[in-house]
Structure formats: structure tokens, C-alpha cells
Amino acid sequence: MFGQPIIMRSWKTYSLLLIGLVLAVGLGLTLLGLALRNFLIEFWWFESLGYAFYFWQRLLYRYLVFAGGVGLFFALFFANFWIGSKYLGAPRPSETASEANRNHPSPRLYRRFQTRSLVFYLPLTLTLAVIVALPLFFYWEEALLFLLAPEAGIQDPVFGHDIRFYLFSLPFFRLLYTEVMLALGVVLLGLGLLYGLEHRVMPRARGGWRRGARLHLSLILLLLILMGSVYFLGDAYMLLYTDAHLPLFYGPGYEEMTVTLPLIGGAALLGLIAGALLLMVLNTGKGKRLFAGTSLLLLAVIGLRHTPYLKERVGEFVVEPAEMTRETPFIEHNIQATLAAYGLQAVETRTYPIHEEGWEKITPEISLSLRNIPIWDDDKLLPVYRELQEIQPYYAFDRVSVGRYEVEETYRQVFLAARHIDLEKLGEARQTWVNLWLRYTHGYGVVMTPAAQPADEPIEWLIQGIPPESVAGLSVDQPAIYYGPTDLHPVMAPNATHELDYAASGETKLADYAGSGGVPVSSLFRRLVFSLYFGERNILYTTQMTDASRLLFRRDIRERIKTLTPDLMLGPEPYLALANGRLYWIQDAMTASKWYPYAKAYDGDVQHFERPFNYIRNSIKVVVDAYNGSVDYYLADPSDPIAAAQARLYPGLFKPLDAMPPALKQHLRYPKSLFDVQMDLYTRYHQTDPETFYNQEDAWERPPDQWREDLERMRSHYLTLNLIDPDRFEYSLFAPMTPLGQPNMRALAVAGNDGESYGRIIVYRFPKGALVYGPEQVNAFIKQDPEISQELSLWSEKGLHVMHGRLIVVPVEGVVTYIQGIFLRTASASPLPQLAQIIVSQGPLVVMASSLEEGFRALHKLIKETREQEPVQKVPPRDEPPEVTQAPQGAAAS
Structure with a gap:
């Protein structure tokens, strides 16, 4: 009877203690998660990608550089202020201790200040050091690159420094100069106040400042004077960047x-x-x-x-x-x-022999050249992919990539696009937490079409449908797309709910993620941290987690790359590649600087670039697995000093390009954005003779694009031709050039993409005296052709919207041919573009047909008829400057 209340009280006590302990642990974990959530999330995310060591490198490097700066300025401040405080009230050399006490108004106060000066000066100097050194916390990487950057092997022509000095040392010195000047100014001001206060409150028989005080202040002033001379040195270096x-x-x-x-x-x-x-x-x-x-x-x-x-x-x-x-x-x-600075010193120049009479017949070589002409372009093809291949309302195509593949033992240029998940298309009622986080987790499959398509036949599909159906050699073994170049919602996979893999033909197939992407969330603490990080309590409360569940976030591949390597400048958009049955995203990453001496800053179309520059290289290729989200960096240009310095700073971050799988390496391409920048500069800077450059006798320009509203000048385009090596067809970039202020074509720039030709730039000049019509003239011929104009007018009268495709320059066998697709679009709710006709033009001779083969047959017939009749009146070429003698480079194309 007496023991039962005691036992009950004990159980109550233990229960309260247990509840209190649980609450305390929960509260402690919550506070810990709140305090460390950002740090933990970052570390777990880097660790999941295999970059844990790199994460600690970036973190420790930042604080080491900052600590070094704080230590340097702390030593400067503390040494000077401590010496100044110790000197306060010290007797003159001619004074005895008794005389000093008589001259000192309050010797006890000064002795107390001297003995306890550390209490005041230690926190003061530490605070000042932190404030002055703060820029190093944000620009720590510049400091380390300054220490580790290799020589570039090129000297500037004025001061004789290696280019390394300008890319790394000069920017860092400018930052450091500002900090040192600020620190010395604070020291001089502080010492002046100290010694001035002492001089004012301590009467002196001689009335002058102490000799030690004058020497101390003079030393600091001398340092400031020397720093002033350093300013003039920096001013001299900045002359190399004048635009006067x-x-x-x-x-x-x-x-x-x-x-x-x-x-x-x-x-x-x-x-x-x-x-x-x-x-x-x-x-x-x-x-x-x-x-x-x-x-x-x-x-x-x-x-x-x-x-x-x-x-x-x-x-x-x-x-x-x-x-x-x-x-x-x-x-x-x-x-x-x-x-x-723009990688143009090794450009080859060749003369392109013009066959003015045109082709006698279509040879097998010519036929092979025409097989890969991209009649469609990405703007016209994207609506077609969306209309015909999205299949389910929650799928979407965001962009179209161009590439080349071996299709049934034939080298073919193709267009392809990934089918990603678009949760906004689910509708508000279906955008539940389960659907967003657990169910609709990934896109599915890819579509691919040949670049060349006839107008009189249905679109040829190399890969299509759900699940993907493909021709031989293009199988897609892993069609699920968890990562892409779009803003994708975070998901938890696998999970007990199971994920929707695809739904097609009345079949709904579920799946469980089996990749290595994402961060494991098996523990309660991790779920708590993620819940706090995303502000989603259901991450903590849900019962659909399994031991294998992982949280996949930062699924936008550009965000992933920028989070890992924020200093790399990314190209406008990544492109899709199918290799060994898997889907990959390839992103071109640029190293750039605005500090290359004497090089002109790029002032062209800068909307696709993150910052101004006058030096640029495509040194890094970044590959992201569309299923696993793995990010691999490959060093494509080891000669680039910026990339080499970063490779030294982060050993193992960049892999050699030879380490890239061969099946993936064959899909690398020279970036259009870089090539367009290079050609914008090359239109003037191909004139290497100073007198020619001064007079702009042979200046070029990019011809205007007559059919596109968003571009003022024609951009480069990919073609598969045998122009670099006559013995093989290669995937290449092409950019036409016209003389400044003249419409006829003067040159054609080509950049290689395949094998050893990658990055090789060749500029074909057309012979003086040979008239090669430019895009602007060909556009005029097309508009002036009565048959074509009549046909286009009839379509417009029927309520059809006529769209002109990209005007493609195709140089084959000495003949420059222009090809353009004509597309029709209705005014209905689903305006699907349709390839209606193909225009083929050789100068003023223009035909329109339903296929390239038919077009060339009609063109040859027209050429034959004009030879039998009076020659077609050609637009005479305008007066051109004499040919500029160039250093011999390369061999003439045959």
C-alpha cells in the first residue's frame, strides 16, 4: 500500500524526464539544423557528386587567405599602436625621472594606460584588420591564382612582362594596393591622434613634439610616399588598356x-x-x-x-x-x-577556286554533300517536336540541339531534343505535394530527325515515341531524364509511392530511381535539415521514404556547374548527346579576362556572356549525366594560363580530355558563341598589315540576316562538308563574310569539330575578280523571282503565314550555292510549321522545288537554258582593294 504511490511517482518522474530529454534533443537538433543547414546542405551536395575534397579546398582556401590578410594587417596595426602607447609619457632623453613626473600632469593615469594598453589596442587592431582585409575574403581565389599561375610564354610589347603578369598579378596588386593604402592611412591617423593628444596634455618646456614621435610618424609617412610612387607605376600599366x-x-x-x-x-x-x-x-x-x-x-x-x-x-x-x-x-x-587574345593567331587562309559555270552534273561527292544540309532550323523544328512528340501534357521540349551520328553506317547531321517533365502543365489541382516531390520526377526519352528533310515526304524520325523507338545503332538504354537545362523541381527518389516512368498507349509504367544522383536522406536528422532548408515540413513527416531514398535538387545543369565552379563563364546553352545508350548534356565553359594588354575588348553581341572580356578560351568541357547528374570537367585547352592556374589550384578537378569516353568525345563541338566572337573580331583583325589595317582597305562584316527579326547579322551554322579535308566529310561551323559596305561575299570562315580538326579555323578567300554573290544579294534575287513571289503571294492569300528558313551557304566543288526552306503555318490554335518548298540558288538563278534533288535538277536545267540563250546579266562587282599579302598558310582546297 505504501509502495504503490512511490512507484507511481517514480514512473511519472521518469516519464517527465524522458519527455524532457526527447524535447531537449529535438530542440537541440532543430537549433543545430538551423545553424548549420546551409553548410551541411552544401557539403552533402558536394559529397554526393564526389567533390568533398574540392569543397573543403574552397572553404579552407577562402579562410586561409582571409586569415593571412587579417594577420598581416593586424601585425601592422598592433605593432604601431602598441609602440605608440608604450611611448606615451616616456621621459625625454634629457629628463630625469623626477623631472618627468613634474612635467607629467597625471603620471598614474598614463602608467595605468600603458600597462593596460593591450585591453584597448588588441580588440581595436583586430577589428581594423578584419575590416581592411575583408575584400580578400571575397577575392581569395584571385590571390591564390596570382601565386600559382604559370607563365604564358608571351610578352607585352611595351614593358616586356609575361602575359601572366597582366592576367593575374596586376588585378591582385590593384586590390592589395587599395588595402595597404587604407591601412597606412589608418595607422598615420591613429598615431597622429595619440601623439597629438600627448603633446597637448603634457606641457613641455621646449614646446616641440618628441623626437621619437616625429620619427615614428615620419616612417609611416615615408611608406605612404613610396606607395604613392607605386600608384604612378600602376597608372603606367593602365595605359595598355586605353581606348582613346x-x-x-x-x-x-x-x-x-x-x-x-x-x-x-x-x-x-x-x-x-x-x-x-x-x-x-x-x-x-x-x-x-x-x-x-x-x-x-x-x-x-x-x-x-x-x-x-x-x-x-x-x-x-x-x-x-x-x-x-x-x-x-x-x-x-x-x-x-x-x-x-582571341585564339586567332593560327588561322589558316586558303583560296577557294570558283567554278563560275556551275556543275555539269551531280557527282556522288556532291550528292553526299547535299545529304546533310539542315533545311530545318531549331526555331522551326521546336514547335514540330512539341506538337508531334510531347505525347503527354506534362512533357515538354525546351530546346533543339544539333549534332552528328553514324546512322546505319552513314555519317549524318541530325537534330535532337530531350523530353523533360513540365510540372506547370499538370494543372493546379494535380500539383499536390506527392506529385511534385514523389511522383512526377523525371522526363523521358529523346527525339531525333535528320538535318535534311524533303518537303514532299513526311518527317523522317531516327528516334521517336514513348518508349523510344530508334533505327539501328541509336538505341536509348536509359531514357529517364532527371537532370537538364531547365528549372526542375526537387524530388525524392526512390520512394514508396513509386515514380511515374511513362504513360503511353494506355499503359502506365512505374519506376524506382536506381542512380547515384542526389543526397541520401535516410536519417531523421538529414530529413530535418532538408525540411528546414526547403521550408517543407512534409520532408520530415512523410512516411513514403525508404532507406534508399535520395533527394535530387539543383537539377538545372547550369546551376549545378555554376555552384561547383562559379568563376567559369558558361556558353549560351548546353547540347544533348547520346552515347553508349545514355543521354548526356555537354556544356562549353569559357575562361575569360578583361586584362589582356593591347587586346581590343569585345563589344559585339554580349547578351550571352556574363561579363566583359578581351581574352577568351573554350578551355573546359563539362559533361553532365542526364540520369545520375554527375558532373565531369575535361581540360580541352591545356595551353590556356587561366585554366592551367585553376588546375594547379584544384588538383584533380579537371580531367585530361583523353580521359573522356570515346563515344562521348566524338560529339564535342566547337561552340558557336565563341566562333561568332572570333569572327566578329576577325572581320577587321585579319588585316595584319598595319597600313592596310589603318586604311581598312580589306575590312569585312557579317552579312545582314534578312529573314530573322531578332538578329541583325548572320550567325554561324553547322554543316557537314569535306571543305577542311577533301578526302573526308567533317562536321564544321561556317560563317560568311562580305566586304564592309558591299553585298558580295568575300570570304567563308570554317571551324573544324571532328578529331584532330577540332578548333582548327580556316578562312577561304574568294579570288579577286570572281563575283561571288553574298546573302543580301541572293535574298534580293529570291524576292525578285516572279514565280516564287507569285507562289508565296497565293499562299498568303489563302491565310497561310509564310516563313523563310535560315539561308545556308553551301560551297561544294567550286560552286557556292544558297539553300533556304520555305515553311507554312496556319492561323489555327496549333500553328504547326510545315516545310512546303526548298529554294536553291546559284547567283541570280533561283528555283523552288519540293526536295534538294529536284531543286538541283531544275537549277541545272535552268543553267543549261541560260547558256543557250543570252547570258544572264550579272551584277558587276564593286571596286575592291588590292589583295593583301598574307603569310603562307595551308594548301589550296581542291
Whole structure:
């Protein structure tokens, strides 16, 4: 009877203790998760990708650099302030201790301040050091690249430094200079206040500042004077980035090298002299007039440097009368630097022999060349893919990639696109937590069509449908797409609900994710952290988790790459590749800088680039597995100093390009964005002779695109031709060039993509005197053709919207042919573009047919008829400048 209440009280006590313990543990875990959620999520995510060591590298590097900066500035502040505090109240050399006590108003107060100065100066100097060193916390990588960057092997023509100095050292020195100047200024101000306060409160018989105080302040002032001379040195280096001579050339010219640079040197010398005289005046009181005169002379020199008067007079009376002679070496510096900065110094030039009479017949080589002409383009093909191949309402095609594949033992250029999941198409009622996080987790399959399509036949599909059906050799063994270039919702897979794999033909197939992507969420603590990170309590409460469940997030491949390597500049868009039955995304990553000396900054179409630059390389190829989400970096250009420096900083991050699987490597392509940048620069900088460059005698331009509203100039396009090597067909980039202000075509630039030809740029010049019609002229011929105009008008009258495809330049067997698709679109709710006709043109001879073969037969018939009649009146070529002699490069194409 007496024991039962005691037992009950014990159970109540234990229960309360147990509940309290559980609550305390839960509260502790919640607080820990809140405090460390971002750090833990980042670490788990990096670890899941195999980059745990790289994660710790980036974290420790940042804090090591910051700690080094804090330590440096802390030592500077503490040493000076501690010495200053110890010196306060110290007796003069001529004073005895009793005299010092009599002169000191409150010796106990000063002794107490001296003995306890650490209490005040230690936190003060540490705070100041943290504030001054803070930029190093954000620019830590620049500091380490400055230490690890290799030599580039190229010297600037003015100061003789290796390019490494400008890409890595100069930007870091500018940052460090600002911090050191700020630190020295704080030290001088602090010491001045200390010694000034002491001088004011302690009466002195002689009335002057202590000698030690004057020496201490003079030392800091001397350091500031020396840093001032360093400023002038940096000002001299910045001359290499002047744009004062644009649009003629970029970089310093005669005035800068003969007027501005000597003025900068004179200002640096006068600054040192004026500083020395200032120290003499402050310590001895002598030399005031000399100091004043030197200071006035320094101000005059600085004024001449920063005012245009002297430069303009030199330009007017010295440069303008003989501008070509004066500016020749500087123009040459700009040309060579720009070609090197944009990777154009190894461009080959060849002469393309024109067969003016046209083809006599379509040979097998010509037929093979025409097999891969991309009549469709991605803008026209994307609506077709969406209309015919999305199949289910929650699938979507976001973009169309272009590539090349061996199809039934034939090398063919193709278009392909991935079918990704689009949860917004589910409708609001179906966008439940289960559907978003557990059920609709991935896209499914890929579609592929040949680049060349006839207008009189249905579209040929190489891969289509759900599940994907393909021709031999193009099987898709893993069609599930969990990662892509779109904003994809985080998902948890596998799970007890099971995922929708695909639904087609009345069949719904479920699946369980078996890949290595995502972060494991098997423990309760991880689920708690993820719940706090995403603000989704159901992650913690759901009962659909399994021991194998993983949380897949950051599924946008560009976000994944930028999170891993934020300093790489990504190309406009990744492209899809099918290799060994698996789907991969390939992203071109650029290394870029705005610090290449004498190189012109790119000022063209910069909408696809993240920052300005005057140096760029496509040094890194990034491969992302569409199923696993793995991210692999491959070093494509080991000669790039920026990529080489990053490889030294992060050993193992970049794999050699030879380590890429061969089946995947064959799908690499030279990026259009980079090639367009290069060709925009090359239109002027192919003129390597300074006199020709000065007069712009052979300047080119990109021809206007007549059929597209969003582009002012024609962009490059991919073609599969045997133009680089006559013995084999290669996947290549093409860009036509016309003379500046003239419509006829002057040159055709080609960039290789296959094997050893990758990155090889060849510019075919057309012979002087041979008229090669440019895209603008061919567009005029097409519009003026009465039969074509009548046919297009009839379609328009029937309510059909006529769309012109990309105008493609096809040089084959000495004949330059233009090919363009004509597409029709109705005004219905589903405006599906349809290829109606194909235009084939050789100069003013234009035909329209339902297929390329029919078009060329009709064109040959027209050519034969015109030979029997009076020759077609051709537009005479405009006067052209004489041929510029180039260094012999490559062999002429046959």
C-alpha cells in the first residue's frame, strides 16, 4: 500500500524526464539544423557528386587567405599602436625621472594606460584588420591564382612582362594596393591622434613634439610616399588598356608613349622628391621653399598628364601630319595582341577556286554533300517536336540541339531534343505535394530527325515515341531524364509511392530511381535539415521514404556547374548527346579576362556572356549525366594560363580530355558563341598589315540576316562538308563574310569539330575578280523571282503565314550555292510549321522545288537554258582593294 504511490511517482518522474530529454534533443537538433543547414546542405551536395575534397579546398582556401590578410594587417596595426602607447609619457632623453613626473600632469593615469594598453589596442587592431582585409575574403581565389599561375610564354610589347603578369598579378596588386593604402592611412591617423593628444596634455618646456614621435610618424609617412610612387607605376600599366584611339585601334599610341608615359615617370620621381622634402620640413623645419616649388611642379606635371591639352597639341602637330608612320608600331601591337587574345593567331587562309559555270552534273561527292544540309532550323523544328512528340501534357521540349551520328553506317547531321517533365502543365489541382516531390520526377526519352528533310515526304524520325523507338545503332538504354537545362523541381527518389516512368498507349509504367544522383536522406536528422532548408515540413513527416531514398535538387545543369565552379563563364546553352545508350548534356565553359594588354575588348553581341572580356578560351568541357547528374570537367585547352592556374589550384578537378569516353568525345563541338566572337573580331583583325589595317582597305562584316527579326547579322551554322579535308566529310561551323559596305561575299570562315580538326579555323578567300554573290544579294534575287513571289503571294492569300528558313551557304566543288526552306503555318490554335518548298540558288538563278534533288535538277536545267540563250546579266562587282599579302598558310582546297 505504501509502495504503490512511490512507484507511481517514480514512473511519472521518469516519464517527465524522458519527455524532457526527447524535447531537449529535438530542440537541440532543430537549433543545430538551423545553424548549420546551409553548410551541411552544401557539403552533402558536394559529397554526393564526389567533390568533398574540392569543397573543403574552397572553404579552407577562402579562410586561409582571409586569415593571412587579417594577420598581416593586424601585425601592422598592433605593432604601431602598441609602440605608440608604450611611448606615451616616456621621459625625454634629457629628463630625469623626477623631472618627468613634474612635467607629467597625471603620471598614474598614463602608467595605468600603458600597462593596460593591450585591453584597448588588441580588440581595436583586430577589428581594423578584419575590416581592411575583408575584400580578400571575397577575392581569395584571385590571390591564390596570382601565386600559382604559370607563365604564358608571351610578352607585352611595351614593358616586356609575361602575359601572366597582366592576367593575374596586376588585378591582385590593384586590390592589395587599395588595402595597404587604407591601412597606412589608418595607422598615420591613429598615431597622429595619440601623439597629438600627448603633446597637448603634457606641457613641455621646449614646446616641440618628441623626437621619437616625429620619427615614428615620419616612417609611416615615408611608406605612404613610396606607395604613392607605386600608384604612378600602376597608372603606367593602365595605359595598355586605353581606348582613346578607337575606332582606329585599341591601346596606347604615339601620344601615350611619348607624352603620357614620360609625364607619369616624371610625376613618380617628383612625388618621391616632394615626399623627401616634406619629411625634411616636418623634422627640421628647413626646405619649405624647395618643397613648395617641387609640389607646384608635381601638380603641374599631374595636370598635364590628366588634361588633354599637351596630347592634343602633339597629336595635331606631330602625329596627324604623319599618322600612319607614327602609329604603325602601335597598330601592329594591337593586331598581334587581339589575335592572340582571341585564339586567332593560327588561322589558316586558303583560296577557294570558283567554278563560275556551275556543275555539269551531280557527282556522288556532291550528292553526299547535299545529304546533310539542315533545311530545318531549331526555331522551326521546336514547335514540330512539341506538337508531334510531347505525347503527354506534362512533357515538354525546351530546346533543339544539333549534332552528328553514324546512322546505319552513314555519317549524318541530325537534330535532337530531350523530353523533360513540365510540372506547370499538370494543372493546379494535380500539383499536390506527392506529385511534385514523389511522383512526377523525371522526363523521358529523346527525339531525333535528320538535318535534311524533303518537303514532299513526311518527317523522317531516327528516334521517336514513348518508349523510344530508334533505327539501328541509336538505341536509348536509359531514357529517364532527371537532370537538364531547365528549372526542375526537387524530388525524392526512390520512394514508396513509386515514380511515374511513362504513360503511353494506355499503359502506365512505374519506376524506382536506381542512380547515384542526389543526397541520401535516410536519417531523421538529414530529413530535418532538408525540411528546414526547403521550408517543407512534409520532408520530415512523410512516411513514403525508404532507406534508399535520395533527394535530387539543383537539377538545372547550369546551376549545378555554376555552384561547383562559379568563376567559369558558361556558353549560351548546353547540347544533348547520346552515347553508349545514355543521354548526356555537354556544356562549353569559357575562361575569360578583361586584362589582356593591347587586346581590343569585345563589344559585339554580349547578351550571352556574363561579363566583359578581351581574352577568351573554350578551355573546359563539362559533361553532365542526364540520369545520375554527375558532373565531369575535361581540360580541352591545356595551353590556356587561366585554366592551367585553376588546375594547379584544384588538383584533380579537371580531367585530361583523353580521359573522356570515346563515344562521348566524338560529339564535342566547337561552340558557336565563341566562333561568332572570333569572327566578329576577325572581320577587321585579319588585316595584319598595319597600313592596310589603318586604311581598312580589306575590312569585312557579317552579312545582314534578312529573314530573322531578332538578329541583325548572320550567325554561324553547322554543316557537314569535306571543305577542311577533301578526302573526308567533317562536321564544321561556317560563317560568311562580305566586304564592309558591299553585298558580295568575300570570304567563308570554317571551324573544324571532328578529331584532330577540332578548333582548327580556316578562312577561304574568294579570288579577286570572281563575283561571288553574298546573302543580301541572293535574298534580293529570291524576292525578285516572279514565280516564287507569285507562289508565296497565293499562299498568303489563302491565310497561310509564310516563313523563310535560315539561308545556308553551301560551297561544294567550286560552286557556292544558297539553300533556304520555305515553311507554312496556319492561323489555327496549333500553328504547326510545315516545310512546303526548298529554294536553291546559284547567283541570280533561283528555283523552288519540293526536295534538294529536284531543286538541283531544275537549277541545272535552268543553267543549261541560260547558256543557250543570252547570258544572264550579272551584277558587276564593286571596286575592291588590292589583295593583301598574307603569310603562307595551308594548301589550296581542291
